Amino acid sequence: MHFISLSATTSIDFMGKLTQKYLFLSLIVFCLLYDSSDSSCSVEQLKDIGCKWVILGHSERRHVIGEDDQFIGKKAAFALNEGLGVIACIGELLEEREAGKTFDVCFQQLKAFADVVPSWDNIVIAYEPVWAIGTGKVATPQQAQEVHVAVRDWLKKNVSEEVASKTRIIYGGSVNGSNCGELAKEEDIDGFLVGGASLKGPEFATIVNSVTTKKVAA
Ligand SMILES: O=C(CO)COP(=O)(O)O
Structure with missing residues (x-):
């Protein structure tokens, strides 16, 4: 049985690296809750309700449920092969x-992802320092940018230059309406994976606009 767990998280990301002019903003709202519980559903069920993306390797799955790198990699390969995008x-x-x-x-x-995924076309990488998730303690723009650059560099050396430049790398962990602006200014932060703030309408709109403004300004 293959299970993909759902999260209540909302993700915003956009393409900037490929086409500086074309703004792509996607909003993914997952309908099922209980990210840290063992409630899971099959890929068939997800597709049936119109779900296009799944979040895999979230810290709660790694550190609460106990999924290891290899298991998460296998779930990613399965989801991609079934036509779902993977965060x-x-x-x-x-x-x-x-x-x-x-x-x-x-x-x-x-x-662990790179070893098994058939292609990087439908993958968005989310850098989420565990200590920043749901804690109110956000990474500084410099801390986040440093990891995002390193991840892009890793992709360049270990996958390909094309994948490194095309793949969107988004940041997650206590993003809110006050800190999103500075984070969004960083060159390699391509968007956000938002938890708590996605439940607050106006604040969430501020986060969306922070990424939009960044690319429009660029
Ligand atoms: O876990 C997260 C997104 O998956 C982040 O949650 P918070 O934005 O509430 O820290």
């Missing part, structure tokens, strides 16, 4: 950051 989450725990292991952890999680 591939990576990110370090606080103790891993403090031990200077942020890049190692992210690259290892990334490799």
Whole structure:
């Protein structure tokens, strides 16, 4: 049985690297809740309700449910082969950051996807430092940008230059209406994966506009 877990998260991302002029904004709202519970449903059920994207490797699946890199990679390959897009989450725990292991952890999680996915066309990478998710403690723009650049560089060296430039890398973890503007200014932050703030209409609109404004200004 293959299960893809759903999240209540909302994702905003856009293409900027490929066509600087063309603005693409997508809003993905997943209908089922209980991200950290074991409520899962099959790919067939997801497609049946019109779902186009799944979030895989979210920290709650990794650290609460106990899914490992290889299992998450297999789910990603399965979802892609079934025609779903994948938001591939990576990110370090606080103790891993403090031990200077942020890049190692992210690259290892990334490799588990890269080893098995048939193509990168329908993958968005979400960098979500675990210590920033739902804590109100957002990564600084510099901290996030540093990891996003490293991820792009990893893709360049280990997958291809084309995939590195085309793949959208979005940031998640306590993004809100006040911090989105500075984060969105960073060159390699292509959008956001938003949890709590997506439930607040006007604030969510501010986050959407922060990415839109960035590219319009560019
Ligand atoms: O987990 C998240 C998105 O998947 C982020 O949640 P918050 O925006 O509430 O920190």
